[in-house]
Amino acid sequence: VSPASAVELIRALGSADNQERAEAAIKLGQQKVSRALPDLRALSSDEDAVVSLAAMFACWQLGEDRIAIDRIFSALNSEDEALMQQAVHTVSAIGRPLVPKLKPFLDHAPEIAISALRLLEEIGGSEALDAIKATRSTDPEVSALVDEILEDWEDEP
Amino acid sequence: LKLILKSNKDAAQKAVLITLLAPELPTTDAIGALLDEALLDADPLVQVAIMDAWFEMTGDKYYEKNGNLEKILKKAARMGDGGEQLYMAARVALGRMNGLSMDSLDKQGDGELVITAQALKRRGALKIANEITVIIHGTWASDGTWWRPNGDFFEYVKTELGRSDLYGKPDQFKWSGKNRDDKRLEAGIELDKWLRSHLAHEVNVFAHSHGANVAMLATRKGIRIDRLIMLSPPVRSDYFAKWENVGKAYNIQASFDPVVAIARGGNSFKDEGVNVVKEKTLKASGHSASHDPEVWQTEKLAEFIELPSLGL
Numbered sequence: 001v002s003p004a005s006a007v008e009l010i011r012a013l014g015s016a017d018n019q020e021r022a023e024a025a026i027k028l029g030q031q032k033v034s035r036a037l038p039d040l041r042a043l044s045s046d047e048d049a050v051v052s053l054a055a056m057f058a059c060w061q062l063g064e065d066r067i068a069i070d071r072i073f074s075a076l077n078s079e080d081e082a083l084m085q086q087a088v089h090t091v092s093a094i095g096r097p098l099v100p101k102l103k104p105f106l107d108h109a110p111e112i113a114i115s116a117l118r119l120l121e122e123i124g125g126s127e128a129l130d131a132i133k134a135t136r137s138t139d140p141e142v143s144a145l146v147d148e149i150l151e152d153w154e155d156e157p
Numbered sequence: 158l159k160l161i162l163k164s165n166k167d168a169a170q171k172a173v174l175i176t177l178l179a180p181e182l183p184t185t186d187a188i189g190a191l192l193d194e195a196l197l198d199a200d201p202l203v204q205v206a207i208m209d210a211w212f213e214m215t216g217d218k219y220y221e222k223n224g225n226l227e228k229i230l231k232k233a234a235r236m237g238d239g240g241e242q243l244y245m246a247a248r249v250a251l252g253r254m255n256g257l258s259m260d261s262l263d264k265q266g267d268g269e270l271v272i273t274a275q276a277l278k279r280r281g282a283l284k285i286a287n288e289i290t291v292i293i294h295g296t297w298a299s300d301g302t303w304w305r306p307n308g309d310f311f312e313y314v315k316t317e318l319g320r321s322d323l324y325g326k327p328d329q330f331k332w333s334g335k336n337r338d339d340k341r342l343e344a345g346i347e348l349d350k351w352l353r354s355h356l357a358h359e360v361n362v363f364a365h366s367h368g369a370n371v372a373m374l375a376t377r378k379g380i381r382i383d384r385l386i387m388l389s390p391p392v393r394s395d396y397f398a399k400w401e402n403v404g405k406a407y408n409i410q411a412s413f414d415p416v417v418a419i420a421r422g423g424n425s426f427k428d429e430g431v432n433v434v435k436e437k438t439l440k441a442s443g444h445s446a447s448h449d450p451e452v453w454q455t456e457k458l459a460e461f462i463e464l465p466s467l468g469l
Contacts, residue, residue: 019442023413030418050443054415081301082416082444085366088297089419092336122336 006033013039013055021046022054029058037062044068049075049083057090067094069101073115091119099127106131110139117142121149129153158182162195162203164353165379169242172206174356179210188214196220201229202243209250218254226251288467289357290320291330293348295366295389296420299334303448304365313450314363318459319466324355332371341367341396345374352380359383361464365448366390366416373398386462387434388447389414391422394429406434407462409447416444437461 012024028036043055052071075087105116120128135146161174182188192207208220226247233244292304302308306325315323330351332344348371361384364372369390376398383404410424417424426434441452
């Protein structure tokens with residue numbers, strides 16, 4: 001990306017328009033404009049969930065590993081299908097580095113544990129499988145989901 | 158008939174379908190030519206079904222004039238185990254041509270082996286719809302409402318676009334929606350099967366997000382989709398359709414779609430060297446915009462996809 005377009009994109013992070021902020025964040029991440037990291041970090045707590053997720057994803061692409069799992073969970077449980085899908089795809093794109101961050105949530109309240117389980121299933125891999133198997137919750141809904149996932153688990157999802 | 162002949166179904170399934178279809182076929186030169194051509198390289202069981210279908214349609218033993226059925230019957234008898242189904246089918250067809258009643262033929266049969274005879278008995282039971290329109294949801298949307306009866310997009314397609322053939326029965330197609338390649342592949346296979354069990358002369362599919370990739374994967378299994386309307390698909394070459402099995406294809410993308418941007422996909426088929434897909438970028442943004450009835454109205458998408466209304 002040319003310096004001029006990078007400057008324009010960084011400027012767009014401050015736009016009043018949600019779409020412009022989100023789009024600029026994603027492009028900066030994709031184009032690896034590392035000097036945008038401080039602005040993107042700030043934007044990852046934007047009040048608009050689409051923008052916030054886009055900024056988090058961009059931060060991750062730039063090497064930042066502070067992913068706000070609570071933000072992802074809340075997007076995941078949103079009634080806005082597009083936002084939920086953005087959260088799922090963000091998690092899938094980041095993938096295995098998220099497993100250790102998700103593990104502690106398996107011992108939280110059932111609705112949090114369920115979200116964490118579903119995300120681990122999306123990520124796949126042996127580490128995620130071990131985490132799912134180690135779920136200690138005795139909540140019937142959580143246990144049923146663990147059984148369902150393990151039953152469906154193929155060699156290397 | 159073309160659909161059946163070109164399908165990946167096994168010979169027994171094809172034979173049954175041809176037999177069931179025969180009473181509905183017109184006795185035109187085109188159909189005759191199609192049967193002639195199919196007969197050349199068909200499995201013997203399908204050949205029997207074709208000969209029998211022609212007899213059913215015309216009362217003419219044209220294909221039997223050289224004793225073809227008898228040859229197949231003898232060949233099947235020599236096959237022993239594994240040739241029973243072919244033997245029974247040929248015997249039933251030959252018997253019919255020689256004026257034996259269905260009842261007498263069935264009595265000679267042996268349980269499941271009389272598949273063709275059973276199919277003959279069911280003649281008229283299967284109606285092949287003229288057209289079918291289906292909506293396929295995307296990732297993590299199997300519990301969504303917009304694509305089901307009473308959902309906003311479903312009702313829009315049915316009433317505003319006039320697609321009275323839109324499928325909304327309880328066995329409406331759905332898939333796991335899991336965001337994994339293997340699950341999409343599985344869903345493609347399931348969709349192929351579903352469409353084959355809901356036969357129609359013309360198939361229209363509206364498919365959102367990775368649902369579009371599921372639909373494209375289904376065409377690789379052999380099913381034909383006459384109109385494939387893809388709504389915000391993450392465009393990935395590893396999911397491309399078998400394009401000769403797609404009549405017309407459309408790609409509708411939002412002006413900005415964070416999901417497509419993140420989902421390891423592009424937003425244009427042309428960028429991937431595929432020129433058979435008609436593409437449109439919306440003024441609206443967001444991953445759900447392409448199945449939003451309001452967007453469809455304001456951006457005149459019905460005109461873009463040129464899908465004729467069937468009326469209400």
